[in-house]
Amino acid sequence: MGRLTDRIAVVTGAGRGIGKEIALLMASEGAKVVVNDLGGNTDGTGGGSIAQEVADEIISNGGDAVANTNSVAEIEGGKSIINSAVEAFGGLDILVNNAGILRDRTIFNMEESDWDAVIAVHLKGHYCCTRPFAQYIREQNRTGCRIINFSSVSGLYGNFGQANYGAAKAGIAGFSRVIALELAKYGCTSNTISPGALTRMTIPLRENRGEKVESADLEDGGPQHIAPICAWLASEASAGITSEIFHTGRGGISIMQQPKVIKQFVKKSGLWSLGELDQVVPQLVEAKKENIASADTSGAPVEV
Numbered sequence: 001m002g003r004l005t006d007r008i009a010v011v012t013g014a015g016r017g018i019g020k021e022i023a024l025l026m027a028s029e030g031a032k033v034v035v036n037d038l039g040g041n042t043d044g045t046g047g048g049s050i051a052q053e054v055a056d057e058i059i060s061n062g063g064d065a066v067a068n069t070n071s072v073a074e075i076e077g078g079k080s081i082i083n084s085a086v087e088a089f090g091g092l093d094i095l096v097n098n099a100g101i102l103r104d105r106t107i108f109n110m111e112e113s114d115w116d117a118v119i120a121v122h123l124k125g126h127y128c129c130t131r132p133f134a135q136y137i138r139e140q141n142r143t144g145c146r147i148i149n150f151s152s153v154s155g156l157y158g159n160f161g162q163a164n165y166g167a168a169k170a171g172i173a174g175f176s177r178v179i180a181l182e183l184a185k186y187g188c189t190s191n192t193i194s195p196g197a198l199t200r201m202t203i204p205l206r207e208n209r210g211e212k213v214e215s216a217d218l219e220d221g222g223p224q225h226i227a228p229i230c231a232w233l234a235s236e237a238s239a240g241i242t243s244e245i246f247h248t249g250r251g252g253i254s255i256m257q258q259p260k261v262i263k264q265f266v267k268k269s270g271l272w273s274l275g276e277l278d279q280v281v282p283q284l285v286e287a288k289k290e291n292i293a294s295a296d297t298s299g300a301p302v303e304v
């Protein structure tokens with residue numbers, strides 16, 4: 001009996017890369033899976049039937065799966081993806097918002113179309129799938145559901161040339177925290193993954209730096225390393241763990257700090273003078289440096 005027996009999951013962008021590994025692992029743990037993917041290129045253009053190939057692989061392994069090729073970037077697509085689970089398997093418990101594209105450009109060269117496409121698939125895509133799922137949870141009073149969202153260090157830390165992607169990925173972290181609050185009364189958790197894996201999205205970045213990707217690299221750092229924490233967060237074991245951000249990849253699993261006040265000054269009355277801010281702001285910045293130094297120490301890898 002697997003950890004996800006009798007559970008029903010939707011994994012978006014599951015035709016390849018991280019999503020495919022999540023779909024395969026969840027199915028091997030007993031989940032019935034909707035494999036969603038429109039099968040396009042990394043920049044979001046084009047389409048193909050890779051979702052069906054992954055669904056077929058799950059079925060040939062003895063699991064249950066159906067394919068869905070709708071886009072997460074439109075609300076009608078999101079509704080159809082959620083409906084696929086209800087129609088094929090009679091319900092839905094787990095939503096993994098994984099689908100993604102890239103249109104990297106510096107802000108000097110970023111056209112409106114590059115901005116819109118990336119925000120649509122990532123940030124709006126999370127909304128388009130989560131909204132119909134949330135409505136379904138409320139209408140059916142379905143408890144114990146799970147939502148797993150996909151952010152990135154690009155948004156959580158910042159990454160050169162990715163203003164569109166970084167904005168979407170930071171937005172997703174905020175979205176996930178709000179969803180955690182709004183669905184808590186149904187026992188539904190909402191957590192965020194910040195992955196690091198060698199996929200078609202990241203291998204070219206490596207190769208552009210002149211680094212060759214060998215099969216041993218794919219074994220050590222491939223998308224299969226992201227799937228276990230997703231399956232665990234989808235399982236009953238994760239009840240009560242919500243609104244968190246887990247960074248994972250290459251055998252590492254870590255929890256990330258969330259925005260929090262780490263030092264503050266309060267003026268009893270009146271506005272801050274600029275001269276007072278000359279004194280206070282450097283102390284705030286210093287407190288932040290100390291906080292980061294402490295997190296650097298506590299966040300050093302522990303081998304298990």
Ligand SMILES: NC(=O)c1ccc[n+]([C@@H]2O[C@H](COP(=O)([O-])OP(=O)(O)OC[C@H]3O[C@@H](n4cnc5c(N)ncnc54)[C@H](O)[C@@H]3O)[C@@H](O)[C@H]2O)c1
Pocket residue numbers: 012013014015016017018019036037038039040041042044070071072073097098099100101121150151152153194195196197198199200201202223
């Ligand atoms: N690989 C990494 O190191 C890394 C790092 C940070 C974040 N991420 C995030 O992880 C997720 C998975 O990335 P990956 O590396 O597996 O990339 P990938 O390109 O291998 O897979 C993404 C999949 O999403 C699908 N997709 C794209 N637009 C879609 C749409 N509108 N509707 C449905 N499906 C769509 C694609 O067809 C593709 O199969 C993405 O959200 C990505 O931003 C990845």
